[in-house]
Amino acid sequence: MGLLIDIGVAKTNKYASRESGDTVEVVERPTGGFSLVLSDGQGSGRAAKTLSQLVCARAVAMLKDGVRDGAVARGVQDALFASRHGQVSATLDIVSVDLRTQELVVSRFSELPLLLSHEGEHELVGWGGDPAGRYGLARPLIIRRLLDPGLRAVVVSDGIASAGRRCARPALDLLAWAATVPSATPAQEAADSLLAGAIGRDGDKPSDDMTVAVVRIDRHDGETGLVRRLSLRVPVP
Amino acid sequence: MGLLIDIGVAKTNKYASRESGDTVEVVERPTGGFSLVLSDGQGSGRAAKTLSQLVCARAVAMLKDGVRDGAVARGVQDALFASRHGQVSATLDIVSVDLRTQELVVSRFSELPLLLSHEGEHELVGWGGDPAGRYGLARPLIIRRLLDPGLRAVVVSDGIASAGRRCARPALDLLAWAATVPSATPAQEAADSLLAGAIGRDGDKPSDDMTVAVVRIDRHDGETGLVRRLSLRVPVP
Numbered sequence A, B: 001m002g003l004l005i006d007i008g009v010a011k012t013n014k015y016a017s018r019e020s021g022d023t024v025e026v027v028e029r030p031t032g033g034f035s036l037v038l039s040d041g042q043g044s045g046r047a048a049k050t051l052s053q054l055v056c057a058r059a060v061a062m063l064k065d066g067v068r069d070g071a072v073a074r075g076v077q078d079a080l081f082a083s084r085h086g087q088v089s090a091t092l093d094i095v096s097v098d099l100r101t102q103e104l105v106v107s108r109f110s111e112l113p114l115l116l117s118h119e120g121e122h123e124l125v126g127w128g129g130d131p132a133g134r135y136g137l138a139r140p141l142i143i144r145r146l147l148d149p150g151l152r153a154v155v156v157s158d159g160i161a162s163a164g165r166r167c168a169r170p171a172l173d174l175l176a177w178a179a180t181v182p183s184a185t186p187a188q189e190a191a192d193s194l195l196a197g198a199i200g201r202d203g204d205k206p207s208d209d210m211t212v213a214v215v216r217i218d219r220h221d222g223e224t225g226l227v228r229r230l231s232l233r234v235p236v237p
Helices: A045-064 A069-084 A174-180 A187-201 B045-064 B069-084 B174-180 B187-201
Strands: A003-012 A022-028 A033-041 A090-098 A103-109 A114-118 A121-125 A141-146 A152-156 A210-219 A228-235 B003-012 B022-028 B033-041 B090-098 B103-109 B114-118 B121-125 B141-146 B152-156 B210-219 B228-235
Touching (some): A003 A187, A022 B022, A022 B045, A022 B228, A033 A210, A069 A103, A069 A141, A090 A152, A114 A141, A114 A174, B003 B022, B003 B033, B022 B045, B022 B210, B033 B045, B045 B069, B069 B090, B069 B103, B090 B152, B103 B152, B114 B141, B152 B174, B152 B187
Antiparallel strands (some): A003 B228, A022 A033, A114 A121, A152 A210, A228 B003, B022 B033, B103 B141, B114 B121, B152 B210
C-alpha cells in the first residue's frame, strides 16, 4: 500500500467579471512529487490577473528547475519587489508534496490562514504574513509536516475568507467546515464543497474571485494498476 | 452558451518500473487559455525521466512567459541540441487551447500520429516527424483548428502506440477507437478508456511507459455558475 497524492482545485470569478485575479498551477517536481502554486494579485480584473500570472510563472519556472521551495518563495517576492518597488503585491502559496523528503511543505506570503487537518485534528496555521512584493527581504512563512495518510491542507484566496462580508454575515468558519468533511473525502469534492459554501454566503454572486485548493494524502490499494490522472475542466465565460 | 475546455490525462509506468519517462504538464496561458505539454524522453528509467522533465520545464517556462507555441517548440529543440549535441532526443507535444486566437494549436516533434476528431470525422495528422534534440534547426509540425464544440485532440506516447507489439498483436487502431468514443465523452473518461485498452493489449503488464492526453472542446450551459476545476490523483509506487 503506497501513498496517494490527491489534489483538487475549484475556482470562480467575481460576479459579472470575466477574469479572475487568482492563478493556480500544479507542476511535477523534478526530484519527485508535485507542487501547487496559488497567487491572488492585488486588485481585480486584468491587472490583478497579469500580476498573479507573473508570480506563478516565476514560481513554476524555479520549481521545475528543482530550486528548493523556500528559495522559490523568496525569489518571487524579491523579484516582484525589485521590479515594482513595493507598490504592488500578491499573495503566494506553494504547497508541495515532496517525495524526496517525504514532507508536505507550505511556503507562503499571505495574511490568511492555512487549514491543516490530520487524524481528526484541525488547525489554522501560517497566517498574519504580508503578501509578496511589498517589502525588501521579506520572509515566507514555512510549514512542514511528514507525509501521512489522512493529512490534508486547504488553501483559500481572499474571496473565500471574506465571503458574506458584503451581506454582513460572519466569516466562514474553516475549522467548523473541516470538521464536517472527513479526511477520506476526495480533494475535488472537498474543494467543491467549500467553494459552494462561500458562493452561497455571498448570495450566489461572489463579491470577489474565489479559489479553494485542497492537497491531501491517502493510501491506494495498489491493485488496480498505478494510473495517474489529471483532469481540468474550464467553462469559458 | 460558452465554450468548455476539457482536458484529461491518464498515464502509467512500464511494468515493475518506478519511474515513467513521460512527463505531462498543463499550464494556463498568460493571454488566455491552457497548454498541455507532453514529453517522452529517449530510453527509460531515471535518465529518460530527467530528460522529459527538463524538456517540459523549459517549454512551460516559455509558455508562461507568453512566447508563441512555435517558438517554444523550436527553442526547446535547439536548446536540447545545443546542450547534448544531437546525442539524446525526446518527443515534444504542445497542445494549446488559445483563447486569444480562438484556435487549437498543436506543435510537435514526434513520429507518432496525433488523433483529431470533429463532427464524427477522425483523422491522424502530424506524424513522421523527428523527436526534438536530434538535428540542428529541426522544425516542429504545427496543426491548427478553429475552436469549436466537438473538436477533440488525442496525443499518445510511444507505449500506447506500440502496445501489444511484445505479444505480436497488431498496433492499436486509433481511428477505430475514436469511432467508438463519442465527442461528448468527458476527456478523462476517454483517456482512461484508451489507456485501459493499451494496458490490456500488453497483457496487463505495460512494456513501456504509457500516456494518453485528451483535449476537447464542448459547450457549457452557463447555468450552474462558472466553476473551474482541476484534479490530480497520483498513486505513488
